[in-house]
Amino acid sequence: MSHSTSKDATDQLSPAHFVPLAIIMQSHDGALLSYMRDTTASDVVVTMPISIEIANKDVQKFFVAVAVTTQFDSPEPLSDEAQRIRPKDHQTVFAWVPVNCYGTGDFGIYIDDIAIGETLKNGLVGEVIDKAAIEAAVIALADSC
Numbered sequence: 824m825s826h827s828t829s830k831d832a833t834d835q836l837s838p839a840h841f842v843p844l845a846i847i848m849q850s851h852d853g854a855l856l857s858y859m860r861d862t863t864a865s866d867v868v869v870t871m872p873i874s875i876e877i878a879n880k881d882v883q884k885f886f887v888a889v890a891v892t893t894q895f896d897s898p899e900p901l902s903d904e905a906q907r908i909r910p911k912d913h914q915t916v917f918a919w920v921p922v923n924c925y926g927t928g929d930f931g932i933y934i935d936d937i938a939i940g941e942t943l944k945n946g947l948v949g950e951v952i953d954k955a956a957i958e959a960a961v962i963a964l965a966d967s968c
Contacts, residue, residue, distance in 0.1 A: 925965035
């Protein structure tokens with residue numbers, strides 16, 4: 824499977840790893856940093872397919888993808904790839920955490936606009952961030968940049 828990057832960054836970037844949250848939980852004690860160190864990955868997209876019963880609606884299926892990057896200037900190639908690999912009948916909820924901006928005014932968690940409500944969207948992204956210990960990984964990676 825090939826991953827695309829922006830054309831001006833193609834030479835220096837290695838492709839991002841797309842890894843299921845379940846693998847980080849089972850094989851790396853829920854620590855994204857452990858996964859990144861074991862695989863020498865500097866850019867990872869943690870994925871989680873989930874089905875949720877919404878009040879007054881049927882079950883909705885989401886594919887949550889949280890990108891943690893040190894080398895990407897833009898989330899578009901990762902967001903596009905998350906859309907491409909999402910399971911059938913799932914809506915993609917994509918978030919980007921640019922580690923290289925940590926400690927600056929530009930740092931934040933960027934979440935794609937999707938019409939599912941802020942509470943649900945933030946909750947889904949927050950669950951991946953919590954379960955994969957993404958906050959700890961960002962702080963450790965930012966210190967090493």
